[in-house]
Amino acid sequence: MSLLISFSHLISRTFLLDFLYLFSVQIAQQVKLNKEFFSLDPATGLDGKIYGLPLYGGTDALFYNPKLFEEAGLDPNKPPKTWAELQEYAKKLTKPEKGQYGMGIYGKTVHAVRIMHYMSNAGANGDILRLNRKKNNSWDILVNSPASLKAWQYLRKFVDDKSIPPNTVELTYPDLISLFAQGKVAMLTTGPWGIATIKAANPNIEFRVALHPTPDGKPPKLRTAPLITVISKRSKNPNEAYTFLKYLTIQIGAEMAGKGYGVLTQTAANTPQVKNNPMMKVFADQQKYAYFSAQELLLAEWLKCKDQAWGPAWEGMLMGSVSPKEAVNQAAKRIKEILGDKGNLIYPVK
Incomplete structure (x- = not known):
């Protein structure tokens, strides 16, 4: 069997x-x-x-609209490879008077995976949690590591630049796919299943897929x-x-x-x-x-950590009620409360 x-x-x-x-x-x-x-x-x-x-x-990759690239004076054959390029492209692709935004991020449905891709490429210990076999199979809490914080600070720039939809915190994954299919969002990251989903939403839309951007443009660790x-x-x-x-x-x-x-x-x-x-x-x-x-795969409390710790911190940062540093420390503290002795605070929560 x-x-x-x-x-x-x-x-x-x-x-x-x-x-x-x-x-x-x-x-x-x-x-x-x-x-x-x-x-x-x-x-x-x-x-x-x-x-x-x-x-x-699968992993996430960058989906983008080549027509909107051309209209913004960007070469559709040269999608952004670095974080700096992604931020710059997003600003150029944003035309609020047309209801068009350069980058798509959503906050209502907590999908930690999308953000973990940025964290894992930001440096050592860029993650939410990591299994520690040497310490009774407990979990090192890394959401507030310097690398994780770097990723959250980077993503906060899209809020500050106003290159994401103003109602981002309310958007679900289907909402974002719909906006991309309508040409209201020029770029987003999702997995290979997104190809069929976007085509189903708008069979006539032209879009392309590129490697997930990283801080230095090197191949992504996803x-x-x-x-x-x-x-x-x-x-x-x-x-x-x-x-x-x-x-x-x-x-x-x-x-x-x-x-x-x-x-x-x-x-x-x-x-x-x-x-x-x-x-x-x-x-x-x-x-x-x-x-x-x-x-x-192994943590029974994972959904609770995601829904009760990650979600509120992420939404708070998107709304601007907390800074990226306050958000990751808030998440780390709550994860520790959820895991108890199974969780190890590696970085101080201040």
Whole structure:
């Protein structure tokens, strides 16, 4: 028996860790798949072992409107690569008299992933939480690290420049997709699924995809959260289940990649649907530098941390009621309260 599960549906359950150990086999010991799968990282497990294979998922990239680029005097063949360029482009693409804004960020639906991409590229310890195996599998709280703060301070600039919609704090993900599809937002970041979503909202819109900007323009280090397949420890036919799992994640996964579900394997990256699609090729290139986010797989309190700590701090910063530094410290303090002894405050909360 094999089990197809999405860890995002399990993280709110207190038995998550028991579930992982109870219903798993050490897949990495059966066959070496590290060359086939991008980001098949043992570091995500509590004990450094791989317990499952990813079926679909992906990173975020920069989506942009080439027509609006041309109207603003920007070369659509040269999308922004650095944070400074992204900020400058956003200002040039903003025309409030037309209801047009350069960059799209949303705040109503807390989706920490989008902001984590900026944090992970801002320097060492740019993250929300990190598993500490050397300290009883507790969690180092990094949301208020210098790197994380740098990312929040950068994103705050879009508020100060007024290059994002004035009602950003109220926007949900569907709202932002709709604005982009209408040509009201010139740039946003989202995953490969955004391709079909945007086309469904407006089949006639022209848009392109580029690598996620980083502070210095180097290849981005991005978090990925795929749907994971595992095998039950109770299985009477583990070898057969494993054969099916390989077929499902490699062969079927490659077919799904061509439809915008993310490029997680070499097989998927080499399919015509990906190689001949400039948008999907961007995601294939980015996946080489991606990493799995352990807190979403292993931390039962993750949703609570995101909703009760991250969300209020992020919204407060967007509205200007707190500074970026106050926001990240507020988030760190609340995460510590939620995790108790499981959370380690690495940076002082002032």
